[in-house]
Amino acid sequence: AQSVTQLDSQVPVFEEAPVELRCNYSSSVSVYLFWYVQYPNQGLQLLLKYLSGSTLVKGINGFEAEFNKSQTSFHLRKPSVHISDTAEYFCAVSQSNTGKLIFGQGTTLQVKP
Amino acid sequence: NAGVTQTPKFQVLKTGQSMTLQCAQDMNHNSMYWYRQDPGMGLRLIYYSASEGTTDKGEVPNGYNVSRLNKREFSLRLESAAPSQTSVYFCASSPTGGITDTQYFGPGTRLTVL
Numbered sequence: 029a030q031s032v033t034q035l036d037s038q039v040p041v042f043e044e045a046p047v048e049l050r051c052n053y054s055s056s057v058s059v060y061l062f063w064y065v066q067y068p069n070q071g072l073q074l075l076l077k078y079l080s081g082s083t084l085v086k087g088i089n090g091f092e093a094e095f096n097k098s099q100t101s102f103h104l105r106k107p108s109v110h111i112s113d114t115a116e117y118f119c120a121v122s123q124s125n126t127g128k129l130i131f132g133q134g135t136t137l138q139v140k141p
Numbered sequence: 142n143a144g145v146t147q148t149p150k151f152q153v154l155k156t157g158q159s160m161t162l163q164c165a166q167d168m169n170h171n172s173m174y175w176y177r178q179d180p181g182m183g184l185r186l187i188y189y190s191a192s193e194g195t196t197d198k199g200e201v202p203n204g205y206n207v208s209r210l211n212k213r214e215f216s217l218r219l220e221s222a223a224p225s226q227t228s229v230y231f232c233a234s235s236p237t238g239g240i241t242d243t244q245y246f247g248p249g250t251r252l253t254v255l
Contacts, residue, residue: 037181060241071145071231071246072184079241118183127172127240128199131183 030055032121034132042140043111049104049135051119060122061102062129063093067115075117078102089113114139143167145247147232153253154222162217162250164232170245172238173215175199175207177228178249184231190215191238222254 035050053059060079064072076087083095093104102119119132148163166173171192176184186199188207196207204226206218215234219226230250235242 062243064246069248071248072233072244073246074243077241077243122240122242124240127235127238127242128174128186128189129184129244131185133181133183 030059030121030123030130032119032130032132034117034119034135036135037133038136038138040138040140041109044108046107047105047109047113047137049117049119049137051102051104051132053100053102053119053121055100055121055124057124059124061093061095062120062122063087063091063102063104064118064120064131065089065115066118066134072118075104109137109139111139111141113137145232145234145245147230147247147250149250150248151251153255154219155255156223158222159218159220160222160252161219162230162232162252163214164216164247165214166232166234166245167213168234168236168245169212170234170236171212172235172242173209174233174235174244175205175215175217176231176233177201177226178231179228187217187230189238222252224254226252227254228252 062077063075066072078095120129145166174189175187190209193212232247233244235244
């Protein structure tokens with residue numbers, strides 16, 4: 029069965045510092061991976077997704093993620109965060125036979141001034 | 142273009158009461174989903190509808206029922222609410238339900254069961 033593990037429940041970081049949010053997945057078949065962001069009191073919206081091709085995926089708001097098949101990881105990075113990046117971030121894998129999303133537990137990014 | 146809308150935004154119920162959460166999308170998507178979000182557990186799928194006229198159970202369907210009223214609308218019903226159903230509920234839709242689809246989420250309904 030496919031699963032997703034987000035290794036950090038909370039990540040505090042100062043404004044303008046770099047950040048990495050970690051995500052590991054388990055799957056025995058081809059994977060399609062997603063990062064969604066949830067700003068306070070809002071629904072989720074797509075940051076980026078990996079379907080195939082280049083392992084470095086660029087998303088909105090300056091975020092990028094790298095698919096690493098050997099390490100079964102899909103970590104999210106941003107070189108310089110802003111206060112407005114404070115949100116909860118979810119990694120998800122698309123279930124291969126149904127297309128349903130399996131979400132990780134979420135990581136709260138807290139950007140401090 | 143409103144995307145995915147949900148009503149109500151907030152609701153407080155007493156144990157045993159029933160209610161229906163409404164969801165509508167105006168993107169002509171085929172597939173729709175209901176999730177619940179609980180702290181530290183991410184989002185868990187309750188029910189989904191791959192296309193108009195079909196519904197299937199997700200990971201946590203017990204205590205819920207759904208209706209895909211038409212292509213636009215997908216409602217979630219709690220027949221006899223329990224405190225364990227206190228959660229934030231999200232509706233989502235996607236164009237085809239395919240494995241590469243992006244899902245589009247509504248703003249959520251915050252439900253408290255006393």
